[in-house]
Amino acid sequence: MLRTYEKLVYSICLKMVKNPFDAQDLTQETFLSAYKKLSEFDGTYEKAWVSRIATNKCLDYLKNAARRSEPKEDIYFEEIKDQRAGPEEIYIDQEAKQFVLKICGQIKPPYDKIAREHFYEEKSAREIAEESGKNLKTVQTQIYRAKALIKKQMEGGSSK
Numbered sequence: 001m002l003r004t005y006e007k008l009v010y011s012i013c014l015k016m017v018k019n020p021f022d023a024q025d026l027t028q029e030t031f032l033s034a035y036k037k038l039s040e041f042d043g044t045y046e047k048a049w050v051s052r053i054a055t056n057k058c059l060d061y062l063k064n065a066a067r068r069s070e071p072k073e074d075i076y077f078e079e080i081k082d083q084r085a086g087p088e089e090i091y092i093d094q095e096a097k098q099f100v101l102k103i104c105g106q107i108k109p110p111y112d113k114i115a116r117e118h119f120y121e122e123k124s125a126r127e128i129a130e131e132s133g134k135n136l137k138t139v140q141t142q143i144y145r146a147k148a149l150i151k152k153q154m155e156g157g158s159s160k
Contacts, residue, residue: 002031005047009054016058026061030054107149114139115146 009030013023030053041049104115117123129139
């Protein structure tokens with residue numbers, strides 16, 4: 001029976017639980033259950049009988065999995081993380097933004113404006129191009145050059 005219906009039972013289980021590892025376990029449980037009930041089986045419609053056992057095993061598994069995954073109120077609220085930044089993170093972010101603005105102001109025009117818009121205001125090259133009426137490739141090149149000037153500035157060189 002195992003050799004005859006193993007692939008059928010596995011495919012039923014896989015289709016129902018959508019996880020190959022669980023499907024393998026359920027396939028084994030199906031044949032174990034069939035073996036235990038073999039003495040009660042009359043021998044007719046063997047394929048349907050094994051398929052029905054597999055289906056029932058999968059349904060039981062899915063019911064139990066759904067019940068286990070339901071969070072209880074007190075546990076649910078304890079596990080929810082606070083998405084807001086703490087005071088330290090807010091301060092560090094503000095300091096970093098001010099540093100970026102300062103560095104952008106220390107490089108030569110027109111790269112200072114492009115750098116401020118891209119790195120401080122966090123605009124994309126496309127947004128800058130649309131707002132300024134410049135070609136996208138020109139803006140991308142200016143961003144690239146501004147980045148190089150910022151790197152040079154941070155290494156201690158002068159760019160003005």
